[in-house]
Amino acid sequence: MDFQTWMAAVQARTELALERVLPPTSTAPARLHAAMRYSVLAGGKRVRPLLCHAVGEIFAADAKQLDAAACAVELIHAYSLVHDDLPCMDDDVLRRGKPTCHVEYDEATALLVGDALQTLAFQVLAEHGGTAPMIALLAQAAGSRGMAGGQAIDLGAVGKSLTVEELEFMHIHKTGALIRAAVLLGAHACRADDKSLIELGHFAARGGLLFQVVDDILDAEASTATLGKTAGKDAAQNKPTYVSLLGMTEAKKKAADLRAEAKASLAYFGDRARRLIELTDFIVERKF
Amino acid sequence: MDFQTWMAAVQARTELALERVLPPTSTAPARLHAAMRYSVLAGGKRVRPLLCHAVGEIFAADAKQLDAAACAVELIHAYSLVHDDLPCMDDDVLRRGKPTCHVEYDEATALLVGDALQTLAFQVLAEHGGTAPMIALLAQAAGSRGMAGGQAIDLGAVGKSLTVEELEFMHIHKTGALIRAAVLLGAHACRADDKSLIELGHFAARGGLLFQVVDDILDAEASTATLGKTAGKDAAQNKPTYVSLLGMTEAKKKAADLRAEAKASLAYFGDRARRLIELTDFIVERKF
Numbered sequence: 077m078d079f080q081t082w083m084a085a086v087q088a089r090t091e092l093a094l095e096r097v098l099p100p101t102s103t104a105p106a107r108l109h110a111a112m113r114y115s116v117l118a119g120g121k122r123v124r125p126l127l128c129h130a131v132g133e134i135f136a137a138d139a140k141q142l143d144a145a146a147c148a149v150e151l152i153h154a155y156s157l158v159h160d161d162l163p164c165m166d167d168d169v170l171r172r173g174k175p176t177c178h179v180e181y182d183e184a185t186a187l188l189v190g191d192a193l194q195t196l197a198f199q200v201l202a203e204h205g206g207t208a209p210m211i212a213l214l215a216q217a218a219g220s221r222g223m224a225g226g227q228a229i230d231l232g233a234v235g236k237s238l239t240v241e242e243l244e245f246m247h248i249h250k251t252g253a254l255i256r257a258a259v260l261l262g263a264h265a266c267r268a269d270d271k272s273l274i275e276l277g278h279f280a281a282r283g284g285l286l287f288q289v290v291d292d293i294l295d296a297e298a299s300t301a302t303l304g305k306t307a308g309k310d311a312a313q314n315k316p317t318y319v320s321l322l323g324m325t326e327a328k329k330k331a332a333d334l335r336a337e338a339k340a341s342l343a344y345f346g347d348r349a350r351r352l353i354e355l356t357d358f359i360v361e362r363k364f
Numbered sequence: 365m366d367f368q369t370w371m372a373a374v375q376a377r378t379e380l381a382l383e384r385v386l387p388p389t390s391t392a393p394a395r396l397h398a399a400m401r402y403s404v405l406a407g408g409k410r411v412r413p414l415l416c417h418a419v420g421e422i423f424a425a426d427a428k429q430l431d432a433a434a435c436a437v438e439l440i441h442a443y444s445l446v447h448d449d450l451p452c453m454d455d456d457v458l459r460r461g462k463p464t465c466h467v468e469y470d471e472a473t474a475l476l477v478g479d480a481l482q483t484l485a486f487q488v489l490a491e492h493g494g495t496a497p498m499i500a501l502l503a504q505a506a507g508s509r510g511m512a513g514g515q516a517i518d519l520g521a522v523g524k525s526l527t528v529e530e531l532e533f534m535h536i537h538k539t540g541a542l543i544r545a546a547v548l549l550g551a552h553a554c555r556a557d558d559k560s561l562i563e564l565g566h567f568a569a570r571g572g573l574l575f576q577v578v579d580d581i582l583d584a585e586a587s588t589a590t591l592g593k594t595a596g597k598d599a600a601q602n603k604p605t606y607v608s609l610l611g612m613t614e615a616k617k618k619a620a621d622l623r624a625e626a627k628a629s630l631a632y633f634g635d636r637a638r639r640l641i642e643l644t645d646f647i648v649e650r651k652f
Contacts, residue, residue, distance in 0.1 A: 224479050
């Protein structure tokens with residue numbers, strides 16, 4: 077199976093798995109459930125589920141073993157996007173090529189959608205084989221010392237000049253923590269040994285930053301139509317990015333370095349890490 | 365030990381336990397952590413932790429066994445208050461006698477405070493002996509088919525005329541689900557047997573509604589100074605309540621009936637349920 081076929085299969089099974097865990101619109105409160113489904117289904121690259129499943133390939137795991145972890149991480153990601161788009165945060169109207177949740181519904185509903193998607197993430201993991209340590213790992217990654225903390229640092233950074241170190245600290249929290257959780261939850265779901273967890277931790281740390289550097293480059297270079305979200309908004313909002321701090325040439329060099337380091341940390345797994353290597357390449361070469 | 369002394373002791377140990385699990389303001393992002401602590405510490409009756417610990421008394425449990433469950437439920441409650449007070453929801457400026465989180469800090473910070481407090485609830489439970497079934501129970505109670513769903517139903521009900529059945533459906537979700545979770549998590553933390561869980565489930569169902577009926581009565585009767593939050597706001601916002609639907613006399617009769625039913629469902633435990641009975645009386649007789 078080539079990478080594109082594998083990726084399409086994982087995306088399709090993730091879509092089905094998300095569809096199954098999201099409450100049906102026939103269940104009250106119908107409008108909230110419709111808005112939750114609107115915000116999660118039919119959109120997104122599913123990078124975090126892909127990471128879970130690519131880790132599963134290392135351990136030759138049945139894909140079924142990875143579905144709960146993949147859904148849980150994606151639900152946390154989806155909740156963060158809904159809240160991030162709210163008027164009091166980034167105030168964005170376009171996401172994945174569609175009106176954002178608060179535009180399509182209303183602000184109060186979008187607030188509750190984000191809240192309920194976060195809860196659902198923990199529920200899915202707890203109800204489908206996730207252990208207490210896995211749930212703790214996801215919570216650490218999502219909370220104030222992880223993703224939500226990164227958002228707070230981001231808020232405080234608007235209009236300020238950051239050093240590259242400060243920018244990195246922000247991204248390690250804002251994006252990196254959940255990318256790392258996706259990789260490590262995938263490993264835990266496969267009952268990976270300690271040595272594998274350490275190596276995958278190294279990979280995830282580099283991969284998380286890589287993802288953000290590429291995101292900054294895309295935001296500066298791509299068009300709104302290609303991205304499916306408002307392009308150039310970092311510059312418009314005067315947000316520090318790798319591109320604004322380092323310049324485009326250095327940002328691209330940094331991406332190349334991180335890509336090499338991320339791949340190097342997978343050497344331990346040899347050819348078993350093939351999907352994870354291909355996915356890393358895909359993340360760098362994506363146009364959206 | 366009389367009830368007041370017991371209650372004060374539980375409130376004090378809950379305060380300490382919350383203080384310990386909340387990140388220190390010395391940890392970045394400092395402002396977010398300060399706002400989280402502001403929103404949780406030094407305020408609130410801690411009804412849900414009291415319920416956890418009162419259930420613990422039935423099983424003669426060490427109070428230490430109950431701390432994680434008590435904190436987790438209180439953190440979910442605290443997050444819901446912070447989000448509920450936001451301008452796009454109830455738009456309230458006063459909570460527990462202090463400016464609400466978004467007034468004291470700002471809206472974006474209050475959004476992240478609520479998000480991070482929810483995450484912390486699951487983290488605390490997962491890191492301190494909570495099992496996957498306990499985490500699932502808390503998530504069910506907090507999510508779109510529980511508390512967050514109740515908030516959505518509440519939003520949709522403003523300005524509408526509800527039947528008593530519809531009002532009850534809303535409150536079973538909005539308040540009842542988390543009250544029930546507090547009772548059942550307390551029981552799970554004590555490894556209660558199935559029969560005890562069933563009896564406590566009956567108690568919690570009545571107790572959850574009772575709490576809300578009393579809340580509606582207090583909102584209609586008490587002053588803002590006594591409540592520590594804006595009084596009379598249900599009527600001002602044209603929200604249906606037990607008082608507006610039934611009238612004050614019938615609402616008080618309903619509270620008396622629910623109180624009797626709640627206590628009757630504790631008969632199975634005999635004198636071991638003393639604290640839970642006293643707590644039920646306290647909930648009905650409170651003035652704030």
